[in-house]
Amino acid sequence: xxxxxxxxxxxxxSEAASLELGCNYSYGGTVNLFWYVQYPGxxxxxxxxxxxxxxxxxxxxxxxxxxxxxxxxxxxRKPSVQWSDTAEYFCAVKLDNQGGKLIFGQGTELSVxx
Amino acid sequence: GAVVSQHxxxxxxxxGTSVKIECRSLDFQATTMFWYRQFPKQSLMLMATSNExxxxxxxxxxxxxxxxxxxASLTLSTLxxxxxxPEDSSFYICSAAxxxxxxxxxxxxxxxxx
Numbered sequence: 646x647x648x649x650x651x652x653x654x655x656x657x658x659s660e661a662a663s664l665e666l667g668c669n670y671s672y673g674g675t676v677n678l679f680w681y682v683q684y685p686g687x688x689x690x691x692x693x694x695x696x697x698x699x700x701x702x703x704x705x706x707x708x709x710x711x712x713x714x715x716x717x718x719x720x721x722r723k724p725s726v727q728w729s730d731t732a733e734y735f736c737a738v739k740l741d742n743q744g745g746k747l748i749f750g751q752g753t754e755l756s757v758x759x
Numbered sequence: 760g761a762v763v764s765q766h767x768x769x770x771x772x773x774x775g776t777s778v779k780i781e782c783r784s785l786d787f788q789a790t791t792m793f794w795y796r797q798f799p800k801q802s803l804m805l806m807a808t809s810n811e812x813x814x815x816x817x818x819x820x821x822x823x824x825x826x827x828x829x830x831a832s833l834t835l836s837t838l839x840x841x842x843x844x845p846e847d848s849s850f851y852i853c854s855a856a857x858x859x860x861x862x863x864x865x866x867x868x869x870x871x872x873x
Contacts, residue, residue: 654800681864688763689803689852689864735802744808744816745791745856751802 647672649738651750658726659758666721666753668736675741678719680710683733683752692734695719706730728759762786763855765865773873774845780838780868782853788833789855793862794826797850809836833857843872 652667670676680692693704700712710721719736736750764783772778782792791810795803807823809815809830817823825847830836836855840847848871854862 649802688866689854691861694861745862746793746805746808747803747854747862748805749795749802752800754800 647738647740647748649736649748649750651734651736651753653753654751655754655756657756657758660728661725662757664721664723664726664730664755666734666736666755668719668721668750670717670719670736670738670748672717672738672740677739677741678710678712679737679739679747680704680708680719680721681735681737683735685732689735692721726755726757728757731755731757762860763789763853763863763865765853765868767868768866769869769871771871771873772843775842778840778843778870780840780851780853780870782836782838782855782865784834784855784857784863787855787858787860789836790833790857791855792830792836793854793856794828794836794838795852795854797852797867799850803852806838840870843870845872848872 649670678695681689682692683689692708693702695702695712703709708723712719734753737747766781794806797803806821807815807817809828811830811833815828827839850867852867854864856862
């Protein structure tokens with residue numbers, strides 16, 4: 646069955662540290678890839694997405710992600726995190742034959758210390 | 760601002776009662792709505808996909824008679840948890856897509872069954 650795996654359950658960083666959150670998926674066909682963020686008490690918000698083209702995509706708030714097809718990965722990065730980046734981050738995959746539904750990873754909780 | 764409104768945000772009720780959760784798209788016509796369930800510290804699990812005017816498609820393991828979904832208009836979908844029991848306590852999230860819009864998520868409904 647198709648799945649999405651996020652390697653880190655909880656990441657703790659100090660402000661200005663660099664961030665990389667791992668995401669791998671298992672599916673051999675065409676995929677669309679997403680990263681969502683959920684700030685405490687708020688709804689899921691789209692950070693960035695990859696559909697096709699340049700595998701390095703830039704999103705909001707200084708986040709970027711790189712799609713590496715050979716590794717089935719879509720890792721999220723930010724050069725310098727801020728306290729306000731404290732949130733839950735979800736990687737999601739939309740398969741090309743599943744009518745638009747998203748398969749989510751288990752999420753990574755990011756805590757940034759001021 | 761929010762483009763998907765979910766109501767109520769929190770509900771507590773006695774075991775055996777039925778609870779209805781509404782999901783409204785505010786700025787666009789949602790041809791497809793998705794209902795997810797999220798357990799603490801876990802990922803969003805898709806429960807069902809509903810297309811306006813047709814029956815919902817349920818994921819494997821989700822009881823369609825337990826979780827009734829109605830998508831009667833392009834702006835409203837409802838999820839009714841029938842004869843709710845404590846094991847149904849969870850966080851339920853809807854999302855809406857359509858008209859070229861990506862999935863937008865509601866704020867979620869925290870359901871607590873006593």
